Every structure is written in structure tokens, then in C-alpha cells.
Amino acid sequence: MTTRHPERRTERLWLRQWRESDLDAFAEMDADPDVMRYIGDGSPGTRERTAAALGRVRAAWDERGYGLFAAEEIATGEPVGWVGLAVPAFLPEIMPTVEIGWRLRRRSWGRGYATEAAREVLAFAFAEAGAGATAGAGLERVVSICHVDHHASMRVMTKLGMTYDRTTRVPSHGQPVRVMALTREAHRASA
Secondary structure: OOOOOOOEEOOOEEEEOOOHHHHHHHHHHHHOHHHHOOOOOOOOOOHHHHHHHHHHHHHHHHHHOOOEEEEEEOOOOOEEEEEEEEOOOOOHHHOOOOEEEEEEOHHHOOOOHHHHHHHHHHHHHHOOEOOOOOOEOOOOEEEEEEEOOOHHHHHHHHHOOOEEEEEEEOOOOOOEEEEEEEEHHHHHHHO
């Protein structure tokens, strides 16, 4: 497979590939109990876990041609978090599928960044795969998964046009999650 690492821009954000210099900002984000409250079992992350995640993100892009983008505020150059596509192997009952997800630093909450970035990532997800600046992942369907009490993420999913698929529990830690879905056809119809 030819490795490609696309970048995208929105009005306020640069969705780019991750750099080693992102580690401090993302480790700070992952260590914040408020940010991690609804992620996994709710435990704050460690710097080591974040560093390992950076390596997995790069490998996912190389392997699949899609992955998580680092989201940077264009005006300030500050990392605001990440948004992108991943395989949600932690929830086997919905496999095979691809998930769109996001995580923002607390100081970036409430600015509409998650919705803005996720709209651009969905455009990438559903664009035809291939070479060139407009190439995408060529997906037919995308899901998003969040803890049932994570109302802010649910609002983003609704704004994106996602519809309810199911409520279930993550086997590894038992947390209840809601799964929302969007097809390429529905995405195009709403555009």
C-alpha cells in the first residue's frame, strides 16, 4: 500500500499529522481527569501511554490510509486535540466498522472545534479512495461511540447527522456506551 498522510483545513483548524512535539500537549490532555472522564474506564492517561498512542497513530495511517489527525488552531498554532478515524476493536459486537472520534484539550471546549473538525473528517472518510489532494478513505459507513452520559459528544454526533444504532457495554470495563452511525449516502444527502 502506498503511504499517504493527508492534511485538511477548516476555517479555524489545521488537521495534520502528528509530530513528536505534540507529545507534551497531548500528554497534558490525556492526564486531565475532566477530559478522560468518559474515555475508557475514566482513568487519566500517562505520558508513556500517550507516547505509545502517537506511535500507533502513525502506524494506522501507514496500514490503512486513514487515522487520527492532530487538530491545531490556525490562528495560534496551538494543538487543540485530535479528531479522526480508527477501528474500534474494543467493541467487537459492531465490527467490522470504522469510528470517527475526537478528544480536545479542556481549554478548547465549547468553541465548536469538535463539530468543525469532525465535519471535515467525515468529508475525508466518505471521499473516494485514491491518489491526489481530494482522495479520501472511501468508506461506506462510519460510527461514533460515546459514554451514555457524555452529552457534549452526543450533541456533536447529532449535529453531524448521525443516527442511533444501539446502546451497549464495552466488554473490557463494562461502561455503557451509545453507538451512532452515518452512511455515505446519508452524508451526501445532507450536504
